[in-house]
Amino acid sequence: MIPFIFLLQFTVSVASTSLNDSSDAIISQIKDGREQRELDYFKLTLQWPGTVCKGTDSCCSSNACCNRSGGFADFTIHGLWPDYNDGTWPSCCNGTSFDEKEIHTLLDPLKKYWPSLSCSSSTCHGGKGSFWAHEWEKHGTCSYPVIRDEYSYFLTTLNVFFKYNVTKVLNDAGYLPSNTEKYPLGGIVSAVENAFHVTPSLACSEGALQELRLCFYKDLKPRDCVQTDSQNGIISSNFSCPQYVSLPAIDPSGNIFKFVDSSRQYPSA
Ligand SMILES: *[C@@H]1O[C@H](CO)[C@@H](O)[C@H](O)[C@H]1NC(C)=O
Numbered sequence: 658m659i660p661f662i663f664l665l666q667f668t669v670s671v672a673s674t675s676l677n678d679s680s681d682a683i684i685s686q687i688k689d690g691r692e693q694r695e696l697d698y699f700k701l702t703l704q705w706p707g708t709v710c711k712g713t714d715s716c717c718s719s720n721a722c723c724n725r726s727g728g729f730a731d732f733t734i735h736g737l738w739p740d741y742n743d744g745t746w747p748s749c750c751n752g753t754s755f756d757e758k759e760i761h762t763l764l765d766p767l768k769k770y771w772p773s774l775s776c777s778s779s780t781c782h783g784g785k786g787s788f789w790a791h792e793w794e795k796h797g798t799c800s801y802p803v804i805r806d807e808y809s810y811f812l813t814t815l816n817v818f819f820k821y822n823v824t825k826v827l828n829d830a831g832y833l834p835s836n837t838e839k840y841p842l843g844g845i846v847s848a849v850e851n852a853f854h855v856t857p858s859l860a861c862s863e864g865a866l867q868e869l870r871l872c873f874y875k876d877l878k879p880r881d882c883v884q885t886d887s888q889n890g891i892i893s894s895n896f897s898c899p900q901y902v903s904l905p906a907i908d909p910s911g912n913i914f915k916f917v918d919s920s921r922q923y924p925s926a
């Protein structure tokens with residue numbers, strides 16, 4: 658556990674040295690020349706592999722869904738997303754390309770807690786790349802100036818993920834992975850509220866919990882997630898979640914793949 662202690666200590670310095678208000682109003686330049694204003698808050702988006710992996714329709718070495726020996730009983734990281742209070746968000750803010758060398762010291766925890774659940778993802782430069790490349794280029798670059806570089810982006814995200822263990826909160830409340838049970842959405846929300854004193858937002862797919870988001874001020878203190886719809890109408894705070902949701906288990910012996918349409922668009926993915 659020593660590495661985690663190291664990580665946690667690091668967060669403090671990342672947060673405290675980089676905070677500066679609108680006096681500093683750094684405007685990130687995005688590719689087409691539009692200016693992007695500084696973020697209002699962060700959204701840590703977690704994904705439930707049991708739900709995401711049901712949509713898997715092709716396998717490859719980089720898709721952790723296909724690694725049946727792995728098994729997943731925990732939420733994994735989707736990304737740390739800068740957001741605006743009006744429900745919109747910036748994306749692809751900088752020409753800075755992802756470079757895996759920058760995060761080579763973080764690869765072990767990243768593989769474990771931030772696995773790719775698909776074969777490849779789109780980059781901001783019109784190409785295909787890794788999931789990490791997608792998250793850094795689309796979202797991470799827009800964290801500036803609160804988070805100033807790729808290494809800090811991944812480190813900060815891991816730290817926040819370690820600090821707010823949603824899997825533990827749900828397990829402790831009796832919400833365990835299951836292919837038969839359904840759990841009350843309000844109970845899941847209450848469990849998180851009781852643990853962290855803030856309201857998360859949830860997204861579902863076909864009645865199964867797919868994403869759970871926790872929101873944070875720029876100093877990484879928790880805050881409620883914004884409950885408004887986005888400008889383009891894609892996402893609402895409880896996107897498509899029914900009153901009772903499932904938390905599907907991955908069967909380690911295989912047969913987890915329904916080969917359903919994996920081109921579905923998830924909110925703010
Ligand atoms: C914010 O930025 C200004 C100008 O760069 C600097 O003088 C000031 O000390 C900074 N404030 C904090 C709290 O870091």
Ligand SMILES: *[C@@H]1O[C@H](CO)[C@@H](O)[C@H](O)[C@H]1NC(C)=O
Pocket residue numbers: 718719720721724726727
């Ligand atoms: C598959 O799972 C094993 C066991 O957890 C792990 O060692 C390996 O790195 C995983 N491979 C991929 C591609 O995720």
Ligand SMILES: *[C@@H]1O[C@H](CO)[C@@H](O)[C@H](O)[C@H]1NC(C)=O
Pocket residue numbers: 751752753797798801804805806807
């Ligand atoms: C944005 O791009 C500039 C110049 O290309 C670079 O100096 C800066 O570090 C980048 N910012 C981030 C957050 O990557």
Ligand SMILES: *[C@@H]1O[C@H](CO)[C@@H](O)[C@H](O)[C@H]1NC(C)=O
Pocket residue numbers: 731770818819822824825828
């Ligand atoms: C979160 O809690 C679960 C259940 O207690 C545990 O298995 C897991 O290792 C924890 N995750 C982290 C990142 O500490």
Ligand SMILES: *[C@@H]1O[C@H](CO)[C@@H](O)[C@H](O)[C@H]1NC(C)=O
Pocket residue numbers: 842884893894895898899900
């Ligand atoms: C979902 O959101 C709508 C409005 O945003 C609200 O009226 C409704 O009660 C919410 N449903 C649940 C299950 O939280």
